[in-house]
Structure formats: structure tokens, C-alpha cells
Amino acid sequence: MSKLTRLTVLGSTGSIGKSTLDVVARHPGKYRIIALSAQQQDELLFEQCRRFQPRYAVLLDEAAAERLVKRVAAAGLDVEVLCGAAALERVATLPEVDAVMAAIVGAAGMPPTLAAAQAGKKILLANKETLVLAGHLFMEAVHHSGSALLPIDSEHNAIFQALPNGYAGDMQRSGISKILLTASGGPFRKTPLEQLQHVTPEQACAHPNWSMGRKISVDSASMMNKGLEVIEAHWLFNASADDIQVVVHPQSVIHSMVQYVDGSVLAQLGNPDMRTPIAYALAYPERIEAGVAPLDLFQVATLDFSAPDFTRFPCLSLAYQALRAGGTTPALLNAANEVAVAAFLDRRIAFLDIPRLIETVLGKVARAEVHLLQDVLDADAAARAAAQEWISR
Numbered sequence: 001m002s003k004l005t006r007l008t009v010l011g012s013t014g015s016i017g018k019s020t021l022d023v024v025a026r027h028p029g030k031y032r033i034i035a036l037s038a039q040q041q042d043e044l045l046f047e048q049c050r051r052f053q054p055r056y057a058v059l060l061d062e063a064a065a066e067r068l069v070k071r072v073a074a075a076g077l078d079v080e081v082l083c084g085a086a087a088l089e090r091v092a093t094l095p096e097v098d099a100v101m102a103a104i105v106g107a108a109g110m111p112p113t114l115a116a117a118q119a120g121k122k123i124l125l126a127n128k129e130t131l132v133l134a135g136h137l138f139m140e141a142v143h144h145s146g147s148a149l150l151p152i153d154s155e156h157n158a159i160f161q162a163l164p165n166g167y168a169g170d171m172q173r174s175g176i177s178k179i180l181l182t183a184s185g186g187p188f189r190k191t192p193l194e195q196l197q198h199v200t201p202e203q204a205c206a207h208p209n210w211s212m213g214r215k216i217s218v219d220s221a222s223m224m225n226k227g228l229e230v231i232e233a234h235w236l237f238n239a240s241a242d243d244i245q246v247v248v249h250p251q252s253v254i255h256s257m258v259q260y261v262d263g264s265v266l267a268q269l270g271n272p273d274m275r276t277p278i279a280y281a282l283a284y285p286e287r288i289e290a291g292v293a294p295l296d297l298f299q300v301a302t303l304d305f306s307a308p309d310f311t312r313f314p315c316l317s318l319a320y321q322a323l324r325a326g327g328t329t330p331a332l333l334n335a336a337n338e339v340a341v342a343a344f345l346d347r348r349i350a351f352l353d354i355p356r357l358i359e360t361v362l363g364k365v366a367r368a369e370v371h372l373l374q375d376v377l378d379a380d381a382a383a384r385a386a387a388q389e390w391i392s393r
């Protein structure tokens with residue numbers, strides 16, 4: 001029988017975090033939760049503490065942490081409540097932790113994920129922003145410490161499964177000609193262009209196939225999510241922008257593909273449910289049950305493919321441009337996008353302002369080389385300031 005895996009879940013109250021705990025709960029005795037974390041959802045975090053009995057629970061918000069301390073004491077739970085960003089790094093690097101699920105949303109997820117890599121933990125990477133912001137530093141930390149890195153993003157998990165065993169980052173040597181990154185096209189794939197200006201956060205968050213957090217749902221609607229995933233694939237698989245082809249596939253049944261020089265294309269298929277990549281990464285190289293219904297191909301019946309529409313989705317072009325520019329440009333893109341999406345969700349800007357804002361910020365804040373983490377943090381802060389200025393202009 002395989003040994004117990006001791007796990008920290010960063011962002012346990014989110015969409016990926018909850019799916020992770022759902023898979024863990026299906027395998028009693030196989031996983032032990034050491035730490036859980038959330039931004040401010042103390043009620044849900046308390047329920048998770050009761051169920052999974054972690055040693056630590058981290059909240060970013062101080063008032064929420066105080067409430068959790070009281071609840072935990074009243075329930076007689078043996079859970080230490082910690083507060084603040086430094087505590088996230090602490091629970092990601094504890095000696096008694098084997099693996100870290102990195103499922104915080106946004107740039108805030110990067111520091112603890114990087115710390116986990118430096119500490120040599122097995123990393124289950126959902127937080128794509130870590131790679132967009134600090135891909136070079138993160139991959140260097142992974143190689144240096146000998147961490148195992150398993151992608152959770154469904155596309156990258158599919159690519160990982162379709163790559164040759166032990167793929168060492170050399171596409172040519174492995175006979176790979178292209179990475180085919182599939183995209184559903186989101187809820188606005190066919191919306192008349194003149195209506196896009198007026199779409200609401202509710203419409204943007206109503207994804208046709210996947211149930212996800214609000215931020216990534218808006219990114220899927222603008223296709224910035226696919227843009228960030230192109231950058232993510234670049235770092236994970238050592239693929240250039242030209243090596244990565246986005247393929248629109250509205251059924252979201254094929255989760256991505258690898259094309260080989262002999263003409264073979266290997267794909268991974270399944271129902272759109274994040275518990276599949278989560279279970280794959282948790283148990284790798286074994287396979288465990290994930291609670292996902294088997295794919296019914298007769299029900300699916302048809303698979304469609306088309307080229308992405310860069311006019312409809314300027315965010316996708318901006319991301320390709322940022323990857324080609326390199327240095328801090330992807331960090332600037334990500335920060336501007338995070339501010340833009342938050343403003344859109346707050347109804348302060350329109351949907352089509354998202355790419356406008358990002359383009360303005362990229363034109364305004366100078367690109368720099370990335371040598372140290374500080375270079376990334378400075379770029380992130382400068383882009384956020386420029387974006388806020390544009391919004392309140």
C-alpha cells in the first residue's frame with residue numbers, strides 16, 4: 001500500500017480547494033491535511049477544519065482569523081489559527097508537509113508557491129499566475145530543489161499526460177512538433193460583437209462547461225485565461241510561443257493535445273471536472289477514483305474545432321505579445337488584468353475596457369529584466385498603480 005501523503009491546501013475555500021478536499025475525502029487513510037488556508041471565509045474554513053482536522057488554518061484577514069480562533073476553541077478542535085501572508089509561506093514549507101496544492105487565485109498565490117518549490121515540496125500547481133509572473137525563478141527553484149511539479153490546470157494536466165514519460169523539456173528531442181492548447185471559447189464565442197460592450201459580470205461568469213471562481217470565469221470569457229495558459233505552457237514544457245497553438249473546441253471534452261513529428265496527435269479526454277486533474281496529480285504516478293462520471297462518447301457525439309478569433313479576443317493577442325516580449329511584461333499583463341477584472345466585477349468598467357486597460361498599462365510601464373523576485377514584485381506594483389490611475393481617470 002502507498003504511503004500517507006501529508007498535504008497543505010492553499011486556497012482551500014475556493015473552487016479548486018473544495019474539489020481537492022472532495023477527492024481527499026474519497027480516500028481515507030491516503031492523505032492527511034496538515035494546513036488549510038483562505039482569504040477571509042472563516043465559516044467555511046471552520047467547517048473544513050472540523051471535517052479534516054488540520055494542524056494549522058491560515059486566514060489572510062485578521063478579523064476573520066479572530067472569529068476562527070473563537071469557533072475552533074468553542075468546538076474543542078486542536079487547530080492552530082495563523083494570520084497573514086507570511087503564515088502562508090510557513091505552512092507551505094513545514095518539514096512535515098510532503099505536497100502543496102497551490103490554489104490561491106491571482107498574484108497573491110505566487111510567494112507561498114515559490115517558497116514551497118524552494119523547500120522541495122511536491123507542487124500541485126493550480127495557481128497559473130506563479131508561472132506568468134515568475135516562471136523563470138519558479139522553474140529554477142523546482143529544478144534546484146528537486147520538487148515534483150504536477151500541473152492542475154486541465155489543459156496542462158492533459159498535455160503532461162500526453163507527453164512522453166520523463167519528458168525533460170526538449171520538444172525536438174522528444175519528437176514533438178506542437179502543443180495544442182484547447183479552449184472552449186467561453187460564453188461569448190458567438191455573441192454579436194456590438195453586444196460585447198454591454199455584457200454583465202453575471203453573463204461573463206456563466207461558463208458553458210466549467211464551474212470556476214469568478215476571476216478565472218471572466219478570464220475565460222475574455223480568453224485572457226487562454227493567454228495566461230499559453231505563458232504557463234511555455235514555462236512548464238519549455239515551448240516557445242510559436243510551438244503553442246490555441247485550438248477552440250467548444251465541447252471541452254478534449255483537454256489538450258500533443259502533436260508529434262510522425263503525425264500522431266495524443267489527446268486526453270474526459271468530462272469537464274477539475275477533480276480529474278486533481279486526482280491525477282495527487283496520486284501520480286498511480287491513478288485513483290475522483291468521483292467523476294465516465295465520459296459518455298455517444299452522448300458527446302460530436303467534437304468541433306476552430307481557430308481562435310484574435311479580433312473578438314484581443315486579450316489572447318496581448319498575452320502572446322507579452323510572452324514574446326519576456327522579462328517583466330507577462331507580470332505587467334497579469335497585474336493590469338487582475339485590476340481590470342476586479343473593476344469589471346465591481347461594474348466600474350465595461351467588458352471591452354479590460355483589453356484597453358491592459359494595452360494602456362503595457363504601453364506605459366517599461367519592461368525590465370527579471371533577475372530577482374523583487375523585479376517581479378516591482379513590476380506588479382507599478383502595473384497595478386497605472387491600471388488604477390486609468391480606471392479613476
Ligand code: NAD
Nearest residue numbers: 011012013014015016038039104105108126127128212213
Ligand atoms: P476561487 O476564487 O474559487 O478561490 C480562491 C481561493 O484563494 C480561496 O480559497 C480564497 O480564499 C483564496 N484567496 C483569494 N485571494 C487571496 C489572497 N489575496 N491571499 C490568500 N488567499 C486568497 O479561485 P479558483 O477558481 O479555485 O482558482 C484558484 C487558482 O486555480 C487560480 O489561479 C486559477 O487560475 C486556477 N485554476 C482554476 C480552475 C478552476 O476550475 N476553478 C481551473 C484551472 C486553474
Ligand code: MG
Nearest residue numbers: 153154155229
Ligand atoms: Mg485551464
